[in-house]
Amino acid sequence: MATKQAKAPAEGGAAGGKSKLKLIILGVVALLLAIGLSVGATWFFLSRGDKAAEPAKEEASAAPTRQPAIYQDMAPAFVVNFNQNGRQRYMQVSVALMARDQAQLDALKVHMPVLRNKLVMLFSGQSFENLITPVGKEMLRQQATATVQELAKQETGAMTVEQVLFTNFVLQ
CATH class of the missing domain: 3.30.479.30 (Band 7 domain)
Structure with a gap:
């Protein structure tokens, strides 16, 4: 009976170690996913802003420039x-x-x-x-x-x- 009790905690410890490992892996994957989404959203909004600025640059170049003082x-x-x-x-x-x-x-x-x-x-x-x-x-x-x-x-x-x-x- 003593052997059965000794094996039981060892099995529970192994099961607890596997769940902690899964939890760490899921945390790392979630962190990488969040970083990827952040970089993608930043790139999307910044690239969209550059396209909006291009017509303004064209209008500015079309406007007459002021002569130097x-x-x-x-x-x-x-x-x-x-x-x-x-x-x-x-x-x-x-x-x-x-x-x-x-x-x-x-x-x-x-x-x-x-x-x-x-x-x-x-x-x-x-x-x-x-x-x-x-x-x-x-x-x-x-x-x-x-x-x-x-x-x-x-x-x-x-x-x-x-x-x-x-x-x-x-x-x-």
Whole structure:
């Protein structure tokens, strides 16, 4: 009887070992299947995204490209004075014009004295309190851009200048 009891646990242990081995094999197969599905789904969605991007690339190449920017410095720098609470204040501003067409910029150069006059009048009409803030400087730059674009449209018939840029700005 002792031999029968000794064999019984040995058979149960072998059966338990086979089931653990099957469980490990099933786990590995399930893991490999999950990895394969993940890689396949990723490949499917990425390859589908590339096909959708191709028409956008074709449309972008068909659209006209912007010409490179051309910068024209306005020399000498603008120096204007204004009064603030009975005190004389000065402002020095170096200005550059940004355009895309050299021929239109050359046509605007003919009218440079009028352009400089309009900018001097604009700069001298500012208040010191507004100009010491970054927002005030940006507002002045936008006003200068609008003034230059208005003159360019009036004199040359085209909006020659895209932006007016301040390359140096000193308040005293």
